[in-house]
Amino acid sequence: MFGAPWVCRRCINTCLKPARRCMEVRMLRFASTANNGSFSPVLLARARNMAAEHDRLSLETAESFDAKINKRIGELKGVTYALKRWEESEAALEELHALLRDSTTDNELRELAAEDLASTRAQLDTLSQGLATSLTPKHPFEELPCLMEIRPGAGGGEAALFASDLLRMYQAVCSRRGFRVSLMKYERADGDSSNGTPPLAEAILEIETPGAYGEFRSEAGVHRVQRVPATESKGRTHTSAVSVLVLPSLPTNASDGQELWETDLNDPNSDYYVNVTDVRTDVMRARGAGGQHVNTTDSAIRLTHIPTGTVVSMQDSRSQHKNREKAWQLLRSKLAQAKREAREEEVTSIRRGVIGVAKMGRENKIRTYNYGQQRVTDHRSGISVHNLDDVMEGGFELDKVIDSVKVWMGEQEMQALLLEEEDEAVKSTKSKKSK
Amino acid sequence: MPRLPHSLLLRARKISPLLPLVLRGTRTWDSAVNELRWLREHVEQTTTTRDSLLSPHKRLRILCERRAKGEPLQYILGSQPFGELDIICEPGVLIPRPETEAYTEYLAQFINQHHVVFKTMTGASLNPSTKSTSNPLRIVDLCSGTGCIPLLLHSLLSNTFTALQIQGWDISQTAVSLARRNFRENVKRGYLNASPRISFEVVDIFSNLTSDQRASLKCDILISNPPYISNESFNHETTRSVRNWEPKLALVPNISCSYSVLPQDVFYARLVDFHFNLGQSKILLMEIGDDEQAIRVVKILMDNLKRSTGSDLQNNSIEIWRDWPGQASDQGEKQELVIEEVSVPVRGSGALRAVVSMRKSFPLNC
Numbered sequence: 001m002f003g004a005p006w007v008c009r010r011c012i013n014t015c016l017k018p019a020r021r022c023m024e025v026r027m028l029r030f031a032s033t034a035n036n037g038s039f040s041p042v043l044l045a046r047a048r049n050m051a052a053e054h055d056r057l058s059l060e061t062a063e064s065f066d067a068k069i070n071k072r073i074g075e076l077k078g079v080t081y082a083l084k085r086w087e088e089s090e091a092a093l094e095e096l097h098a099l100l101r102d103s104t105t106d107n108e109l110r111e112l113a114a115e116d117l118a119s120t121r122a123q124l125d126t127l128s129q130g131l132a133t134s135l136t137p138k139h140p141f142e143e144l145p146c147l148m149e150i151r152p153g154a155g156g157g158e159a160a161l162f163a164s165d166l167l168r169m170y171q172a173v174c175s176r177r178g179f180r181v182s183l184m185k186y187e188r189a190d191g192d193s194s195n196g197t198p199p200l201a202e203a204i205l206e207i208e209t210p211g212a213y214g215e216f217r218s219e220a221g222v223h224r225v226q227r228v229p230a231t232e233s234k235g236r237t238h239t240s241a242v243s244v245l246v247l248p249s250l251p252t253n254a255s256d257g258q259e260l261w262e263t264d265l266n267d268p269n270s271d272y273y274v275n276v277t278d279v280r281t282d283v284m285r286a287r288g289a290g291g292q293h294v295n296t297t298d299s300a301i302r303l304t305h306i307p308t309g310t311v312v313s314m315q316d317s318r319s320q321h322k323n324r325e326k327a328w329q330l331l332r333s334k335l336a337q338a339k340r341e342a343r344e345e346e347v348t349s350i351r352r353g354v355i356g357v358a359k360m361g362r363e364n365k366i367r368t369y370n371y372g373q374q375r376v377t378d379h380r381s382g383i384s385v386h387n388l389d390d391v392m393e394g395g396f397e398l399d400k401v402i403d404s405v406k407v408w409m410g411e412q413e414m415q416a417l418l419l420e421e422e423d424e425a426v427k428s429t430k431s432k433k434s435k
Numbered sequence: 436m437p438r439l440p441h442s443l444l445l446r447a448r449k450i451s452p453l454l455p456l457v458l459r460g461t462r463t464w465d466s467a468v469n470e471l472r473w474l475r476e477h478v479e480q481t482t483t484t485r486d487s488l489l490s491p492h493k494r495l496r497i498l499c500e501r502r503a504k505g506e507p508l509q510y511i512l513g514s515q516p517f518g519e520l521d522i523i524c525e526p527g528v529l530i531p532r533p534e535t536e537a538y539t540e541y542l543a544q545f546i547n548q549h550h551v552v553f554k555t556m557t558g559a560s561l562n563p564s565t566k567s568t569s570n571p572l573r574i575v576d577l578c579s580g581t582g583c584i585p586l587l588l589h590s591l592l593s594n595t596f597t598a599l600q601i602q603g604w605d606i607s608q609t610a611v612s613l614a615r616r617n618f619r620e621n622v623k624r625g626y627l628n629a630s631p632r633i634s635f636e637v638v639d640i641f642s643n644l645t646s647d648q649r650a651s652l653k654c655d656i657l658i659s660n661p662p663y664i665s666n667e668s669f670n671h672e673t674t675r676s677v678r679n680w681e682p683k684l685a686l687v688p689n690i691s692c693s694y695s696v697l698p699q700d701v702f703y704a705r706l707v708d709f710h711f712n713l714g715q716s717k718i719l720l721m722e723i724g725d726d727e728q729a730i731r732v733v734k735i736l737m738d739n740l741k742r743s744t745g746s747d748l749q750n751n752s753i754e755i756w757r758d759w760p761g762q763a764s765d766q767g768e769k770q771e772l773v774i775e776e777v778s779v780p781v782r783g784s785g786a787l788r789a790v791v792s793m794r795k796s797f798p799l800n801c
């Protein structure tokens with residue numbers, strides 16, 4: 001049983017270089033720890049079930065075409081292929097072992113087999129990694145663009161300043177990576193802006209490139225800063241916090257995959273469906289008589305989703321129309337995320353101690369930016385980098401941190417998967433016994 | 436006008452030395468913060484030859500000083516968004532209001548929902564293979580100002596009604612020229628289809644109408660946001676920015692005529708006359724200024740109905756729309772008013788904003 005998140009510190013420190021490799025190595029350890037060196041039997045059973053389903057469906061569609069079934073086949077393809085390669089490799093290894101065990105094997109052959117053994121083992125390792133990766137479920141929002149909401153938390157004006165620093169950091173990393181990004185909402189707080197940066201009350205970045213959600217979901221949570229504020233005369237270090245929320249964004253205007261979204265928006269079972277009658281719209285009311293008597297520019301829109309009490313507001317554009325559109329986009333994103341989290345919550349109880357990954361960190365401190373030590377530490381992956389400036393400029397050091405968290409998340413999912421399968425295995429043996 | 440509290444101005448100064456200026460113009464905090472941002476964006480996006488010698492900061496400061504004197508932001512920036520359109524605004528022509536936008540959108544939505552009824556009513560063929568050009572949906576907007584109402588109706592209806600005839604009339608040549616320019620500009624920017632065209636004409640609706648004009652009034656829909664403010668109310672209830680910067684011709688009726696109504700209601704008497712006696716419009720929609728005016732206008736409608744054929748009251752329905760007619764009404768907001776023993780339904784939320792009269796010759800009240 002796994003209690004606290006399983007973190008391999010040595011691994012983090014030594015194999016950070018190509019992050020992906022690190023993930024694979026650790027995942028393999030994971031998948032195999034369950035059963036002394038060989039692939040976890042529960043996961044293997046899962047893979048075999050999926051492959052069997054794949055083959056059965058393939059036979060079915062050979063006779064009649066069905067889009068739904070075809071989609072499912074597509075989903076199962078990866079696992080099926082990875083399993084096949086893994087099984088071949090394992091069979092080869094088994095054959096070599098058999099040769100070596102067999103006393104009648106002549107010396108020359110024995111030597112050849114021994115030579116092959118090492119490379120076959122290595123190959124099996126790689127294929128095990130592949131199989132493990134193919135089994136971890138893809139996050140349903142992975143391929144979507146995203147909205148990133150940044151709000152100062154505890155720490156007053158200093159938190160507001162750090163919020164604008166983070167905003168700039170994410171804008172920079174997006175532009176370096178070639179992600180389309182626009183500022184959807186920018187609300188400033190009161191305070192001195194003599195240094196040119198108006199302190200932030202709330203900002204929402206729209207990162208329009210597909211896949212941005214998968215890229216940045218690791219960033220959700222509380223970011224803590226430790227530094228001496230510009231306003232602090234005695235040189236004391238302050239600690240303040242900024243919270244970041246990452247929401248899936250649902251493209252509503254003409255773009256790739258538009259059809260998909262339109263059907264999703266109208267399907268009551270979809271995460272993105274919002275019943276219009278559940279939403280109350282409020283506009284700024286003109287004071288006094290209204291109509292021809294006043295010519296104010298109020299264009300603010302506030303939407304309230306009555307069943308959940310979710311409130312969003314938008315006043316950035318002079319056009320009420322645009323504000324309404326953006327507010328709806330934001331509301332849909334928030335509700336889709338909430339629905340997803342609710343479902344994850346359910347699964348979590350099955351997964352025993354493992355925390356729902358998407359939700360992880362929402363209220364938790366995930367990262368510390370320590371200016372005195374020029375250090376950034378992520379509390380999930382355990383990584384520390386010492387080039388704070390490069391992180392804040394959205395440079396490669398930030399990529400390093402983000403990648404390490406992705407590795408950590410992959411691990412979490414793997415762990416959850418294992419538990420889920422074990423749980424099911426236990427259940428099925430129990431029900432067999434009781435019969 | 437109450438003075439702005441000193442503490443508020445101080446708080447504004449802390450954020451930017453320009454914010455107190457804007458605040459003097461807007462008089463509310465949120466608007467000031469937003470308007471300063473929009474002014475800044477405007478300066479960043481535009482360089483005119485005239486002031487390109489000035490630094491952006493200096494130009495921004497000049498704009499903020501204009502705003503401080505109460506000049507409307509829409510005149511400073513030169514536009515006001517309206518639905519998905521952008522309406523050019525210039526001194527001499529009234530700035531489009533959000534309430535106008537709301538009922539125009541609601542009306543368009545209503546027409547689109549009942550497009551089959553409207554199409555059969557106008558005798559247009561429903562067969563898509565025969566283009567229904569012979570019997571278009573005809574709309575006339577009286578007192579059209581910037582042209583915002585005809586333009587928005589065009590934007591919202593032209594997809595459903597291929598044959599659409601929209602006219603806008605205004606007494607002011609400045610307004611008519613601006614309305615025509617607004618049509619051109621919005622077509623140019625791709626916000627509107629170039630056809631069907633909208634025609635804007637200089638017409639004083641109290642003059643003796645030509646036979647062509649009379650024929651035009653036999654349309655399907657008459658809509659109007661006429662001047663409706665009394666002299667008294669102009670002096671006390673309009674904001675400084677409206678009073679000092681927008682044309683009084685657009686706000687206060689200045690007509691001596693034979694209708695026996697209050698001076699601020701004369702346009703309604705004329706419009707109702709057109710609706711019942713001159714034309715045979717199916718729908719008449721009139722913006723109004725306050726609750727009392729709404730009730731007076733309903734009475735004008737009822738009087739006319741009684742006078743014309745006596746029994747027409749049954750063949751006609753009257754509704755009042757609030758500021759946001761599409762929204763559910765708030766607690767405490769009446770959903771009907773009883774006027775001269777007749778129950779008049781009230782739609783939406785906000786202040787009473789429009790009186791709508793419809794012929795019952797088609798089943799509109801669904």
Ligand SMILES: C[S@@+](CC[C@H](N)C(=O)[O-])C[C@H]1O[C@@H](n2cnc3c(N)ncnc32)[C@H](O)[C@@H]1O
Pocket residue numbers: 292528529530531532535577578579580581582583584604605606607610638639640641660661662663684685686
């Ligand atoms: C309240 S504004 C409405 C403008 C525009 N429809 C809107 O909603 O923004 C009234 C308009 O009526 C015009 N007007 C005033 N007297 C008129 C008259 N006798 N005949 C036609 N138009 C008149 C004014 O020029 C002004 O543009």
